[in-house]
Amino acid sequence: MKVAVGDVSLEVEELGNPSAPPLLLIMGLGSQLIHWPDPFCEMLADAGYRVVRFDNRDIGLSTGLSEHGTPSVPSNALRALLGLPVQAPYTLTEMAHDALGVLDALSIERAHVVGISMGGMIAQTLSLLAPERVLTLTSLMSSPRAIFLPKPSALLKLVEPPGQGREAAIQRSMEVFDTLRGPRFHFDPELHRALAERVYDRAPGHPGACPRQLSAILASGSRVRALRSLRLPTLVVHGSADPLIPFSAGKATARAIPAARFHAIEGLGHHLPPGVWPEMVGAIVDHLRRPQEVEPQRAAARPVTGEVAPAF
Numbered sequence: 392m393k394v395a396v397g398d399v400s401l402e403v404e405e406l407g408n409p410s411a412p413p414l415l416l417i418m419g420l421g422s423q424l425i426h427w428p429d430p431f432c433e434m435l436a437d438a439g440y441r442v443v444r445f446d447n448r449d450i451g452l453s454t455g456l457s458e459h460g461t462p463s464v465p466s467n468a469l470r471a472l473l474g475l476p477v478q479a480p481y482t483l484t485e486m487a488h489d490a491l492g493v494l495d496a497l498s499i500e501r502a503h504v505v506g507i508s509m510g511g512m513i514a515q516t517l518s519l520l521a522p523e524r525v526l527t528l529t530s531l532m533s534s535p536r537a538i539f540l541p542k543p544s545a546l547l548k549l550v551e552p553p554g555q556g557r558e559a560a561i562q563r564s565m566e567v568f569d570t571l572r573g574p575r576f577h578f579d580p581e582l583h584r585a586l587a588e589r590v591y592d593r594a595p596g597h598p599g600a601c602p603r604q605l606s607a608i609l610a611s612g613s614r615v616r617a618l619r620s621l622r623l624p625t626l627v628v629h630g631s632a633d634p635l636i637p638f639s640a641g642k643a644t645a646r647a648i649p650a651a652r653f654h655a656i657e658g659l660g661h662h663l664p665p666g667v668w669p670e671m672v673g674a675i676v677d678h679l680r681r682p683q684e685v686e687p688q689r690a691a692a693r694p695v696t697g698e699v700a701p702a703f
Contacts, residue, residue: 393452394445396492402452403445403493407436412526413499414440414679417490417517419508419532420549420608421601423451423590427507428663434672440503440679445493446594447486447513449604455597456480462599462606471537471609479606483509486607487517494524503679507531508636508661509608515644519617527624528648529675532633532661534640535647536613549601549635560595561587568662573632575658576666618647625651626678628671630659652678 392403404424414435416427424444436442446453459480467477490513494502503526506514511533518528549567564587565580572578625648629641638655645653654674659667 394493394496396489396496399448399454399456399489401445401448401454401489401493403443403496405441405443405497406432407441408439409441411436411439411441412679413494413497413502414442415490415494415499415502415504416442416444417504417506417510417513418444418447418450419506419510420604421450421596422508423594425451425586425589425593426663428665428668430665431663431668431672434668435675438672438676443493443497443499443502445490447510447604448481448489449597449600451594455600456603457598457600459603460599461602464602464605464609467606467609468538471612477606477610479610480603482607483512483516483611484520486513487520490514490517491521491524500524501526503527503529505529505531505675506533507663508533509604511644512608512611512614515614515618516611518621518623519614522621522623525623527626527679528621529626529628529678530641530644531628531671532630532636532641533627533644534636535615535618535644536640537609537611539636539640549605557591557595560591564590571635571661572664573630573634573658573660573662575632576660576664578664582665615643615647618644619649621648623648624678624681626654626674627651628654628656628674630656630661632658633661635661 393400394403418424418426424446427444432442448454449456462478470477501524504514504517511530514528514530518525565583568583627641627645629638631638645651
């Protein structure tokens with residue numbers, strides 16, 4: 392299903408009981424809605440939620456923005472470190488408005504919001520922009536800042552240009568999976584190849600999308616100061632072996648948000664392997680069902696940038 396949000400069209404999928412409490416899933420950098428594993432989503436639906444997932448702008452079946460070209464990530468990263476304006480065709484704020492547009496299109500007044508990686512940053516931004524639309528916030532494998540210190544091999548693998556053709560793109564996806572995985576959970580090459588094939592066949596990708604989305608992150612600065620004023624029930628989940636967004640970034644997210652709960656998963660990298668689904672879904676569902684310990688925020692939208700983002 393396509394929904395129009397401003398100048399972009401977003402691909403949206405739902406599963407579960409339409410009358411159940413809504414749960415909005417926001418995916419991360421360069422990833423399609425099907426990177427939320429179907430069984431993972433079905434577990435959430437079976438727990439009693441109306442699960443909504445969508446392709447972010449510039450990815451999958453949503454509107455691509457290749458006409459804006461491919462920004463220089465190293466140049467933008469340096470500008471972010473120096474506190475200078477970053478050249479980006481859009482920001483996390485615009486991507487958060489996209490997510491709000493999905494809720495509007497589905498006539499959802501308030502939803503539980505779960506975001507992973509860049510999606511966690513979008514979820515944080517959405518919660519600051521429109522706290523009255525958010526029942527609870529869950530931030531997975533994410534950060535409150537634009538600048539963090541991943542392993543260079545992990546970041547370089549994400550931003551390197553994909554090869555030409557289907558097989559090259561699938562092989563690169565497999566290499567990314569292998570780079571981002573942690574030591575604890577089994578890496579199944581056949582499972583990941585099947586996902587890579589499905590992703591390519593669904594939508595091969597928009598040229599330059601990952602650099603544009605990375606630039607959106609860099610252009611959006613730090614949310615630490617703004618998050619200190621957030622009054623929403625919040626869960627932060629992070630793997631101890633995350634090579635892309637360090638474990639310290641997850642802890643920083645939890646420290647920034649008053650009364651946030653932090654759930655560490657030993658040995659998890661930056662991925663969603665089948666072995667982690669029961670623990671992660673269990674933590675999310677427990678959070679959603681927990682009596683709200685923080686009074687839901689009803690204040691006006693707050694600024695989400697304005698602080699120079701130092702490295703961790």
